[in-house]
Amino acid sequence: MPEYADDELAAHLRAAIMRLRRRLVQETDSELSIPAMTVLGLLHRRGEQTVGQLAAAERVQPPSMTRTVTCLERDGLVARRQGESDRRQVVVSITEDGRTRLAADRDRRTEWLARRLADLTPDERAVLDEAAPILEGLATA
Amino acid sequence: MPEYADDELAAHLRAAIMRLRRRLVQETDSELSIPAMTVLGLLHRRGEQTVGQLAAAERVQPPSMTRTVTCLERDGLVARRQGESDRRQVVVSITEDGRTRLAADRDRRTEWLARRLADLTPDERAVLDEAAPILEGLATA
DNA sequence: AGGAATACTTAGCTGAAGTAATGACTTAGG
DNA sequence: CCTAAGTCATTACTTCAGCTAAGTATTCCT
Numbered sequence: 595m596p597e598y599a600d601d602e603l604a605a606h607l608r609a610a611i612m613r614l615r616r617r618l619v620q621e622t623d624s625e626l627s628i629p630a631m632t633v634l635g636l637l638h639r640r641g642e643q644t645v646g647q648l649a650a651a652e653r654v655q656p657p658s659m660t661r662t663v664t665c666l667e668r669d670g671l672v673a674r675r676q677g678e679s680d681r682r683q684v685v686v687s688i689t690e691d692g693r694t695r696l697a698a699d700r701d702r703r704t705e706w707l708a709r710r711l712a713d714l715t716p717d718e719r720a721v722l723d724e725a726a727p728i729l730e731g732l733a734t735a
Numbered sequence: 736m737p738e739y740a741d742d743e744l745a746a747h748l749r750a751a752i753m754r755l756r757r758r759l760v761q762e763t764d765s766e767l768s769i770p771a772m773t774v775l776g777l778l779h780r781r782g783e784q785t786v787g788q789l790a791a792a793e794r795v796q797p798p799s800m801t802r803t804v805t806c807l808e809r810d811g812l813v814a815r816r817q818g819e820s821d822r823r824q825v826v827v828s829i830t831e832d833g834r835t836r837l838a839a840d841r842d843r844r845t846e847w848l849a850r851r852l853a854d855l856t857p858d859e860r861a862v863l864d865e866a867a868p869i870l871e872g873l874a875t876a
Numbered sequence: 877a878g879g880a881a882t883a884c885t886t887a888g889c890t891g892a893a894g895t896a897a898t899g900a901c902t903t904a905g906g
Numbered sequence: 907c908c909t910a911a912g913t914c915a916t917t918a919c920t921t922c923a924g925c926t927a928a929g930t931a932t933t934c935c936t
Contacts, residue, residue, distance in 0.1 A: 603860070604845040604852055607867045608759055609776075612769065613874035615756040616794060616893085618749055619922095628753065629923070635750075645884060653757065658924055660885055682883040682932045704745040710873050711745055718869050719744070725866035726748045728859050732851050733754035757924080770892070786915060799893060801916055823901045823914040882933075887926105894921070902913075 611729075621706035624699050629654075629662045631703060634671060634688060634696045642687035644677065653733075671695055752870075762847035765840050770795075770803045772844060775812060775829060775837045783828035785818065794874075812836055 619628065626634070629652070636651055637643060643651070649659035663686055666672040671692035677683030688696070711719060760769065767775070770793070777792055778784060784792070790800035804827050807813040812833035818824030829837070852860060 603864055603867065604849040605841060606871070607852075607863060608845055608848055609773065610867050610870040610874060611752055611756050611759060612773070613794070614870050615752050617874045618752060619893085620794070627922075632750065632753070635746075646882095649884095653754065653761075654923090655925065656884060657886080657926085661923085664885090677883090680883080680933070684884060700746060704749055707749055707873070708745040710876060711748075713876070714869065721862060721865045721869060722748060723744055724862045725870075726744065726751050728855065728862060729751040729755050729866075730747070732848070733751060733758045735851060735854070760924085768891075787913090795892095796894065797915060798895085798917080802892085805916095818914090821902070821914080825915060878936095880933105880935080883931085884929105885931100886929075889927105890923105890925075892922090892924105894919100896917100896919085898915100898917075900914085900916100902911100904911080905909090906907100 618707060622703055624703050626695070626699050626703075627662075627665070629658075630666055630671075631696075631699060633659075633662055633666065633686075634692055635700070637672065637686065637688040638693065638696055642685050644683045644685055646683070648686060666692070759848060763844055765844050767836065767840050767844075768803075768806070770799075771807055771812075772837075772840060774800070774803050774807065774827075775833055776841075778813065778827065778829040779834065779837055783826050785824045785826055787824070789827060807833070 622628070624631065632652060633648055636648060640651075645656060645659050645663060648663070649656045652659065663672060663674065663684075667674055669691075671689060672686050673689055675685050675687075677685050711722070714722070763769070765772065773793060774789055777789060781792075786797060786800050786804060789804070790797045793800065804813060804815065804825075808815055810832075812830055813827050814830055815825050815827055818826050852863070855863070
């Protein structure tokens with residue numbers, strides 16, 4: 595039994611995403627900006643990446659990624675070095691400090707959402723569990 | 736069969752929301768800003784509201800809502816008038832032009848998402864159909 | 877070798893949120 | 907009843923996170 599008529603799902607989903615995103619930003623209390631945190635996570639999962647790869651992964655223009663990386667480098671959480679095969683590239687890697695900070699922040703950062711999720715029924719959580727990769731796919735497609 | 740360990744769902748859901756939101760913003764081609772459109776929708780559904788009510792509904796600080804309303808008023812899509820019982824309040828109502836614009840824009844605005852949704856399998860759409868109100872609830876809780 | 881293409885950076889803009897302070901009005905206490 | 911405190915909206919300014927345009931360094935192609 596669908597909650598929404600077919601042509602209304604998009605509108606409702608959109609509104610929900612927008613509101614929830616703002617809420618997530620509001621409820622987050624962390625020293626790291628959201629893009630910074632995301633990049634740190636990427637480097638943790640994928641290992642070192644060029645600025646271009648990071649920009650593509652986050653679907654952001656290169657200058658935006660440069661700024662984020664500059665910020666992270668200033669705080670000593672990532673290291674920049676010139677690419678070996680192609681010296682135009684800049685390879686970014688996470689530092690030990692970066693990993694420490696990531697671990698510390700990841701918990702705090704998702705804490706609010708995790709608490710909210712804990713309040714849901716198992717069924718509801720199961721729905722979101724299935725929905726997460728689909729949403730991810732929509733963003734990436 | 737959960738895709739994610741319990742304590743990872745929050746992190747993944749968060750990332751998915753952030754990316755999808757950015758994508759929605761990018762792919763949207765409309766004359767109305769996102770907050771403006773949302774407010775117009777609220778006024779359409781709920782009838783006239785004070786600036787404070789609108790701000791609370793969107794979980795935005797009053798100044799942000801003032802700005803959005805100012806913009807909408809400039810375009811003749813909403814009307815401001817002084818509150819009758821409490822003259823500090825400002826009551827905002829949607830105009831006929833506003834309704835027209837809302838109808839025209841709603842389609843265009845959700846078009847990209849609607850197309851993406853159409854590419855999903857029926858099962859995936861069903862999941863999102865159930866997920867939408869849950870996400871909405873998380874944002875509002 | 878020289879010109880086109882690529883990878884990142886720099887500089888500056890915009891949109892959409894926020895806080896702090898102000899003005900107008902209302903409510904409550906003495 | 908009148909003053910003090912509180913509330914609603916606004917104004918002014920800041921911050922954040924994206925963008926484009928233009929510049930620099932390097933590589934690729936003929």
